[in-house]
Amino acid sequence: MPILIGDTAPDFEAQTTEGPIRFHDYIDGHWAVLFSHPKNYTPVCTTELGYTAKLKPEFEKRGVKVLGLSVDKLEDHEGWARDIEETQGAALNFPLIADDGSIAKLYDMIHPNANDTLTVRSVFVVGPDKKVKLKIEYPASTGRNFDEVLRVIDSLQLTANHQVATPVNWKHGEDVIIVPAVSDEQAKEKFPEGWTALRPYLRIVKQPGA
Ligand code: BEZ
Numbered sequence: 001m002p003i004l005i006g007d008t009a010p011d012f013e014a015q016t017t018e019g020p021i022r023f024h025d026y027i028d029g030h031w032a033v034l035f036s037h038p039k040n041y042t043p044v045c046t047t048e049l050g051y052t053a054k055l056k057p058e059f060e061k062r063g064v065k066v067l068g069l070s071v072d073k074l075e076d077h078e079g080w081a082r083d084i085e086e087t088q089g090a091a092l093n094f095p096l097i098a099d100d101g102s103i104a105k106l107y108d109m110i111h112p113n114a115n116d117t118l119t120v121r122s123v124f125v126v127g128p129d130k131k132v133k134l135k136i137e138y139p140a141s142t143g144r145n146f147d148e149v150l151r152v153i154d155s156l157q158l159t160a161n162h163q164v165a166t167p168v169n170w171k172h173g174e175d176v177i178i179v180p181a182v183s184d185e186q187a188k189e190k191f192p193e194g195w196t197a198l199r200p201y202l203r204i205v206k207q208p209g210a
Contacts, residue, residue, distance in 0.1 A: 002108050005135060009034070009126040012103050016067070016095035017077050023067075024130055026095075031064040031133075031157070032126040033149060036109040038118035038140040040072040040080045048121075048143050049096070050088020055146055062153055066094040069109070071119060074098040114139065123149060125156065162208045163190065173210050178203040 003010065009032075011024045026032070035052075037045040052066060059066050070077065077096050085091040097103060104110050109119035121144055125134035133156050138144050155166040164176040178187050180201055187195065187203065195205040 003124070003132055003135065005132050007132050008130050009124060009132050010106050012106060014069075014097040014099065014103060015074055016097050017074065017081065017092060018095040021067075021095060026065060026067065027126060027128065027130055028065075029128050031062065031128060031153065032067060033059070033064055033153075034067045034069065034107070034122075034124045034126065035144070036104060036107070036119040036122045037068060037070040038115075038121070040070050040076045041083070042140075044141070044143045045070070046080075046084055046087060048146070049084050049092060050090045052146055053084070053088070053090035053093045055150065056093050058150055062150070062157060064153060067097065068094065069097040069099050069103060069119070071099045071101050071104050071117070125149070125153060127156070127160070158207065158209075164205065164208065167204075173207060175204050176207050178205050 009023070011022065013020065013022050037048070039045070049068060052068070056066070077098055081092040081096070101110070104119045107122060107124065109122045110117070111120050114120055118140055120140060121138035121142070123134070123136045123144065124132055127133045134152055136144070151171060154172045155170060158176070159165055163179050163182045165179050166176050170176065178191065178195060182190065191205050193206065195203045197203045
């Protein structure tokens with residue numbers, strides 16, 4: 001069965017470049033990003049890991065723990081980490097799982113109609129409640145946009161705490177939408193500074209806390 005948004009992220013034990021972990025313990029009340037790489041010593045993955053390492057302060061600001069995965073051996077991860085540092089100007093600063101294929105299988109990261117052994121580029125964002133909040137998949141040949149991953153986390157964290165949704169191309173600090181489940185009466189209490197109703201169902205309000 002595929003893992004869907006809203007499901008509990010399956011727990012697992014893993015060997016990583018920062019020692020053994022159990023996923024649910026690793027989350028430990030934080031948000032988490034689990035993302036897979038097709039294979040060690042491949043060019044696109046090298047750029048993704050370097051960029052993600054550079055984003056560490058942004059993930060930390062949002063209380064997010066990052067965890068990479070590649071179906072390769074721990075010794076190979078260590079050699080590859082040196083290449084990442086030398087070519088991307090950033091050392092690996094989050095755990096990279098050395099998977100024997102079992103976690104990739106558990107999370108459906110291998111798509112036999114793409115390749116029997118390589119994982120696709122999966123991203124799972126998991127909330128502090130250990131539920132899957134976002135799932136994205138890219139083919140092996142397309143590097144992901146980790147700025148977009150941060151943007152979605154901003155939206156997820158905002159909408160988890162306020163009864164709002166975020167419109168197309170929204171970025172942190174921009175106006176948001178009052179969700180339809182909130183009546184105008186309730187909205188008056190929640191958003192005392194008011195909102196703009198373009199239609200009764202399309203009510204624009206300043207981002208709470210911005
Ligand atoms: C890469 O990471 O560069 C890559 C991996 C598998 C297929 C194509 C590209």
